[in-house]
Amino acid sequence: DTEVTQTPKHLVMGMTNKKSLKCEQHMGHRAMYWYKQKAKKPPELMFVYSYEKLSINESVPSRFSPECPNSSLLNLHLHALQPEDSALYLCASSQGRLAGGKTYEQYFGPGTRLTVT
Amino acid sequence: GNSVTQMEGPVTLSEEAFLTINCTYTATGYPSLFWYVQYPGEGLQLLLKATKADDKGSNKGFEATYRKETTSFHLEKGSVQVSDSAVYFCALSVDTGRRALTFGSGTRLQVQP
Numbered sequence: 682d683t684e685v686t687q688t689p690k691h692l693v694m695g696m697t698n699k700k701s702l703k704c705e706q707h708m709g710h711r712a713m714y715w716y717k718q719k720a721k722k723p724p725e726l727m728f729v730y731s732y733e734k735l736s737i738n739e740s741v742p743s744r745f746s747p748e749c750p751n752s753s754l755l756n757l758h759l760h761a762l763q764p765e766d767s768a769l770y771l772c773a774s775s776q777g778r779l780a781g782g783k784t785y786e787q788y789f790g791p792g793t794r795l796t797v798t
Numbered sequence: 799g800n801s802v803t804q805m806e807g808p809v810t811l812s813e814e815a816f817l818t819i820n821c822t823y824t825a826t827g828y829p830s831l832f833w834y835v836q837y838p839g840e841g842l843q844l845l846l847k848a849t850k851a852d853d854k855g856s857n858k859g860f861e862a863t864y865r866k867e868t869t870s871f872h873l874e875k876g877s878v879q880v881s882d883s884a885v886y887f888c889a890l891s892v893d894t895g896r897r898a899l900t901f902g903s904g905t906r907l908q909v910q911p
Contacts, residue, residue, distance in 0.1 A: 687841075714898070723887055723901035724842065737898065771841050786832060787899060789842040 684708075685790035687772050693796045696762060702793045704755040704772030713755040714787065715747060716771040724771055730755060762797045769794050800825045802888050804902035811878055811909050819873040819905045821862075821888035829890040831855075831864055831871040832899070836885045845873075845886070878909045 685706045694700050704713065712731050716724035729737035730749040744766075746758040755772055773787040805820040823829060830849045834842040846855030851866035860875045871888060888902040 685841075721904070723904050724899075726898050729898060769841075773842075786830075786844050786847050788844060789834075791841040 685772055685774055685788050687770075687790035687793050689793055690791065691794045691796075693798060694759065694762065695798055696764075698762075699758070699760045701759065702757040702770055702772075702795075704757075704790055705753055706774040706788070706790075707753055708774065708776075708788070709752075710774035710776050710788075711752060712775045712785075713749060714773040714775075715755070715757055716773065716789075718769040718771055718792070728757075759795075762795075764797050767795055767797045800829070800890060800892060800900045802890055802900055802902035804886075804888050804905050807885075807904070807906040809905060809907050811907070813880055813909055813911050814877045815909075817873070817875040817878045817882075817907065819886055819888075819907070821871045821873065821902060823869050823871065823888075823890050825869075825890055825892050825900075827892035829892045831862070832889045832891070833860070833862055833871070833873050834887045834889060834901075836887065836904075838884070842887065878907070880909045880911055883907055883909045 688703045714729050715727040717727055718724045726739050727741045728747045733749045744761050748756040769792045771792045772790040775787045776785040802823045832847045833845040835845045836842050845860055846857045848855040848864035851864055854863045862871050862873045864871055885904045885906050887904045889899045891899050
């Protein structure tokens with residue numbers, strides 16, 4: 682099973698709202714990722730968690746707040762977003778430790794399509 | 799730094815035509831190479847991978863060979879179907895440092911019946 686699930690599938694929120702995106706995997710992967718994808722562009726890395734610790738933050742604005750409650754779950758908390766934050770938000774996971782060993786492929790979820798009004 | 803260059807799209811083909819999507823890369827370290835496919839309204843699916851020079855990745859009739867001498871990883875399929883219409887991303891990950899994926903810009907494939 683190589684499934685990564687994400688909820689919700691679609692989300693519309695106002696600029697003053699607080700919402701959360703959720704991601705789950707049961708493959709025993711120890712690295713999890715958040716990406717942002719705008720239309721007709723490749724995914725852009727936002728955050729990486731390795732063994733439930735935040736290891737990479739790609740200078741993402743603080744209105745995006747990631748959380749990794751356990752090895753299977755990854756959340757992205759959203760607050761005071763701007764219309765330009767509207768995008769497809771993708772979660773991914775992979776085996777292994779980032780600091781050593783071979784490179785493993787990443788498995789992506791179906792994404793949450795976010796619209797900020 | 800690391801980068802991936804893909805051919806501009808869209809690529810428009812008739813059903814059963816031969817497909818090639820070019821991908822070249824630059825990398826510090828020894829990269830693993832991947833092709834991902836994204837169907838309309840969906841996330842990315844891993845299509846195939848190669849982790850060392852001369853490896854050939856294959857899946858669902860698609861193939862790509864890791865060519866270190868030309869720093870290339872071109873995607874090929876002998877006979878495309880309408881259901882292959884999607885965006886294809888070439889990507890790499892190196893075995894040092896961040897190990898995050900570096901994506902190409904994507905190539906849209908449209909297959910007409």
